[in-house]
Each structure stands twice: as C-alpha cells, then as structure tokens.
Amino acid sequence: MNGGSLCDVRGLKVGHHSDTRRPTGCTVVLCEQGATAGVDVRGAAPGTRETDLLAPENTVEQVHALLLSGGSAFGLDAAGGVMRWLAERGHGLPVGAARVPIVPAAVLFDLWLGDPAITPDAAAGYAACEAASEAPPAEGSIGAGAGASVGKLFGLEYAMKGGIGTASICLDGITIAALVAVNALGDVIDPASGRVLAGARGADGRPRGTARALLAGERPARLLRGTATTLGVVATDARLTKTQCKKIAQMSHDGLARTINPVHTPSDGDVMFALATGAAGREADLGWLGALAAEVTAQAVLRAVRAASGLPGLPGLASAAEL
16 A cells, blocks of 8 residues: 555654744654664764764664654754653653653755744644644644755755654554655656656746756755755654664665755755654564665655745745646
8 A cells, every 4th residue: 555654654654843934844653652763874964862872783672752853953942842742751861769761853944945043842742742642744834844945056046844753554454654754855756757846946936847957067056065955754664773774764765766866965964863663563574674664764755845835936736736
C-alpha cells in the first residue's frame, strides 16, 4: 500500500505548531514509550541536538521524541518544550529518581522570511506535543515546513515554496514510512518523469532546471552558507538495533538524492533520522527495508512540495496550479 503517513507506524504520533507571526514552526514525532533510533547527517551545515547520542556505540538505546524545527539554531530551543511535555507525563529514561526524556532535534534555515527574531521556542515545542495525534498529519506549509523553500541556488528571488510531506508503504506485514521537511537549496524533481516540480524559476516564472542551467555555464548566486536544509524521519514497526537504524537512515538519503538536485550542498544541513518501534513483533531484512526507506522518503519529498502554499514572491504548487 502506498500513500499514508508516518502515523501508519504503530506507536508514533505527529504534531505541528506553526507561528502566526511569520512563516516558521516545528514538528514533533512522539514515541513516548521509547523507540530505537539512528541518524545520518549528510549536509555540510547541520544544526542538531543529541545526535551524537544516537551513534551505535553510545549508551542510550531509545528516544522518546524527535523534533524538526525552523528557526535555524534558535529553533533548537523548541526541544526543551518537548522534554517538559514528556517529563510532566512521566516519560523518559530512568536515571535514579528522575526520568530524562531523550529528544534529538534538527533545524532548518527559514530566517529570511519575515522577522528573524521570531523563532520556535520551548512553548512552540510544547504546543506541537499538545497537537500530536495518531491521525495523518497535515502536509505542506505547516510546522517545520511553514517557512521552507526550494530552488535557491540562483538567488532567493527565484525560489519556490517548500513544505513538509509524509508517506508510507506496508508490505508483508511491515510498515515503513517517512516525514520530510523540504527546504533544499536545489530543485525538487519527480524521478518518474524527470520533471522539475518546484525549483529555481526563470524569467517566465516557471521552474527552469538548476542542473540544466549549471551545465549551460550559469554560475550560482553568492548565498550565505546554511540557508537551506532538508530534514526527515523514516520509521518502521519492525524490530531493529541502533546499528540497523543507522543503516536505514543512511539508505533513506537515497530518496533525497532521487528527488532533490543538487542535494547535500555546503548550504544544506540535511539530516535523516530513523525510528524502529518494534510493534510488528519481528525483524525484517535490512536491505529490503532500506530500499523501501529510500522509496518512501522520495514520496514524502514530492508530497511536501505538491502541498505547499505560496507566499508573496514565493510561489507554491498548491496555490499556483499554472506552474
């Protein structure tokens, strides 16, 4: 079965919070009872929290939530609100008399839209937890995707709206799903047709194809490093170890590479997390699962931009059908 959402993986909830003052926000993935996790960071300008904890050789085995946030490094503050929400409900790693919720996080850059002093904070992270449910989450210009954009290699004035998308695949009793906030420097391309869906626009206002322009000799604009970043979570209900989660996170980046060009640039801090709830009660072949992880990640990227609503000077596919 194709389509679906990250919440098709048993044991997960997703919640968004979007700031009404400017396009920014955060998205939380809750696994209150704990889930095995891994991460793979490919972009050259990452903003992260507690990702070292997920290295297979390190001690902590499970996390209680993951956070994706706008606001660049300021947005990491939102993880404190997620921790507080979990702690109030008794969730976390037992450490003596205390419980410490484990909440790895990653951020994307959206500070060029509106007042850069407005960024997701602890209250935003708490609000995202309050909104979390097992229902399919909204997609497009919401949560961590509220201020996302794509196609910025030739200047922000030629960019288009990015967003957040989700998808799932269920085969042989195992579910694999992804949630991706697409804020890439590059274009988003449908791998089935090779068509640029959203990306750098030409004089006619339509996507023109960044790769084609580069091959024709056009030079990129001088952009500040760290002005982009795609963030995602790929999750399964199969039983996996931390080492296996790391491999799934690595393979899921192939889904980004199939749909985003260029990807993993000096201005992107691309991060993919992996979660395994074990709710299916059995293991799955790692190569098979990793291949599906890449496919579902690609689907989530396409859904993110197709659901994105435009802003003044920043058209989105959901509100600009003529593109």
